[in-house]
Amino acid sequence: MQELLSQPMISFENLGLIEPIQRALKTEGYIKPTPIQEQSIPIILDRKDLLGCAQTGTGKTAAFSIPILQILHEQKQNETRRDRHIKALIVTPTRELAIQIDESIQAYGRFTGLTHSVIFGGVSQRPQLSALQRGVDILVATPGRLLDLVNQGYINLSHLAILVLDEADRMLDMGFIHDVKKILALVPPKRQSLFFSATMPPAIVKLAGTILQNPVKVEVNPIASTAEKVQQSVYFVDKDKKGPLLIHVLSGPEVSSALIFTRTKYGADKLATFLNRAGVKSDAIHGNKSQEARQKALNNFKKGKTRVLVATDIASRGIDVDDLSHVINYEIPNVPDTYVHRIGRTGRAGAEGIALSFCDSEEMVYLRDIHKLIDQTVPVVEDHPFPMMKKMSMKPAPSPKQKRNNFSPGKRRKVYGRVS
Numbered sequence: 001m002q003e004l005l006s007q008p009m010i011s012f013e014n015l016g017l018i019e020p021i022q023r024a025l026k027t028e029g030y031i032k033p034t035p036i037q038e039q040s041i042p043i044i045l046d047r048k049d050l051l052g053c054a055q056t057g058t059g060k061t062a063a064f065s066i067p068i069l070q071i072l073h074e075q076k077q078n079e080t081r082r083d084r085h086i087k088a089l090i091v092t093p094t095r096e097l098a099i100q101i102d103e104s105i106q107a108y109g110r111f112t113g114l115t116h117s118v119i120f121g122g123v124s125q126r127p128q129l130s131a132l133q134r135g136v137d138i139l140v141a142t143p144g145r146l147l148d149l150v151n152q153g154y155i156n157l158s159h160l161a162i163l164v165l166d167e168a169d170r171m172l173d174m175g176f177i178h179d180v181k182k183i184l185a186l187v188p189p190k191r192q193s194l195f196f197s198a199t200m201p202p203a204i205v206k207l208a209g210t211i212l213q214n215p216v217k218v219e220v221n222p223i224a225s226t227a228e229k230v231q232q233s234v235y236f237v238d239k240d241k242k243g244p245l246l247i248h249v250l251s252g253p254e255v256s257s258a259l260i261f262t263r264t265k266y267g268a269d270k271l272a273t274f275l276n277r278a279g280v281k282s283d284a285i286h287g288n289k290s291q292e293a294r295q296k297a298l299n300n301f302k303k304g305k306t307r308v309l310v311a312t313d314i315a316s317r318g319i320d321v322d323d324l325s326h327v328i329n330y331e332i333p334n335v336p337d338t339y340v341h342r343i344g345r346t347g348r349a350g351a352e353g354i355a356l357s358f359c360d361s362e363e364m365v366y367l368r369d370i371h372k373l374i375d376q377t378v379p380v381v382e383d384h385p386f387p388m389m390k391k392m393s394m395k396p397a398p399s400p401k402q403k404r405n406n407f408s409p410g411k412r413r414k415v416y417g418r419v420s
C-alpha cells in the first residue's frame with residue numbers, strides 16, 4: 001500500500017479542477033474542500049486505486065464524484081462519436097444513499113454534459129430502463145437491482161473504467177457480499193477502483209484486497225472522533241416519561257429540525273402518532289413504508305415542511321439533511337457504532353450539531369458501551385421536568401475481578417450504575 005506523502009491543499013482551484021466543475025461547486029456554496037476531498041481528489045485524478053476510510057458527513061461523495069466527473073469529461077472531449085456505454089459505476093447499499101449520490105452527481109456535474117442515472121429496488125424498473133436506454137455515463141446502483149437488470153440484459157458493464165464501492169462495511173452488514181462478488185465478475189479487470197468504508201474490520205480489509213490494485217490509503221475522521229464535534233448530552237428518564245420529555249425538549253426554540261431515532265419500526269410509527277396527537281407535526285420512515293412514502297417524508301423534512309422526522313437506523317442510512325439542528329436518541333442503540341452513525345447526521349461537514357439521548361434504566365448498559373467507544377462520558381442534563389424516580393450514576397463498569405469480589409451468597413449483587 002502506498003503512503004500519502006503530499007501535503008493537503010486548500011482550495012478547489014489548487015486541486016486542478018476544470019472550470020465547469022468549479023462553477024458547479026460555487027453554485028453549491030462550497031468554499032473549500034473537506035479533508036477527504038483534499039486528499040482523495042488528486043489521487044483519483046492520477047488514476048490510482050483508493051482505499052478510503054471515511055464515513056458519511058465527511059464529504060466523501062464529492063471526494064469520489066468530482067474526480068470521476070472530471071476524468072469522464074476529459075475523455076468525452078476526445079470522443080469522435082457519442083459513446084453510450086456505462087463508464088463509471090457506483091455501488092452503494094441503500095436506496096436513500098443511491099438517490100443522494102445521484103443528486104450530488106447532478107449538482108457537481110451540471111455543467112459537464114455527462115449523463116447519469118440511479119437504479120434501486122422496490123420500485124418499478126420501467127422508468128429506470130428508459131433512462132438507461134438513453135445511455136448513461138455514470139450509473140449509481142444498489143446491488144440487487146443492478147444484478148437483476150444485468151441478468152435481464154439491460155445493463156452491460158464490459159466498458160466500465162471506474163468502479164466505486166461505497167459504504168462497504170454496511171454492504172457486508174446487510175448481507176451483500178455475494179452480490180458484490182457477482183458484480184466484480186462482471187466488470188473489466190483493468191479498471192480504476194475506489195473503495196470506501198467507515199470502518200475497516202478484517203473482513204473489509206480482505207474484500208478491499210480482492211478489488212483494489214496497489215491502492216493509496218486515505219483516512220479521515222475515524223469513527224470515534226465524529227463524536228467530538230457534536231455537542232452531546234443525555235437525559236436519564238423513566239421509559240414511560242420519554243414521550244412527555246420529548247415534547248418538552250421539542251418545544252425549545254433552538255430545535256429547528258430534529259431527527260429522532262427509535263430501535264423498531266413499530267416504535268417509530270407509535271412515536272410519530274404520539275407527536276402528531278400532541279400537535280408536533282412529524283413523519284416516520286422505516287423499512288415497512290413504501291419507497292414513495294419514505295421519499296416524500298424525507299423531502300418534506302429536507303424542505304422544512306415537517307420539523308420532526310422519526311426514523312429507524314436502517315431507514316435513516318444515507319439521510320443527509322443540511323442544517324439538521326438536533327439528533328435525538330429516543331432509544332439508545334444497543335450497538336455503540338450506531339450511536340456514532342446517528343449523531344453524525346448532525347454536525348455535517350464541520351458544522352456544529354447537537355445530539356440528545358434519552359436513557360432509561362435498562363439502557364444504561366448500552367450507554368456504558370458508547371462511552372467506551374467514543375472514549376468520553378456524555379454529559380448528563382440534571383435539570384429537567386421528568387427526572388428518573390431511581391437515581392442513576394455513570395460509575396465506571398466494575399472489572400470482572402471486582403464483580404467476583406462483590407458477589408457472595410446472601411449479599412445482594414451490585415447492579416452496575418444503579419444507586420439504590
Ligand code: AMP
Pocket residue numbers: 029030031032033034037055056057058059060061062320321322348349
Ligand atoms: P457526504 O459525506 O458525502 O454525505 O457529505 C456530507 C455533506 O457535506 C453533504 O451535505 C454535502 O453537500 C456537504 N459537503 C460536501 N463537500 C462539501 C464542501 N467542500 N463544502 C461544504 N459542504 C460540503
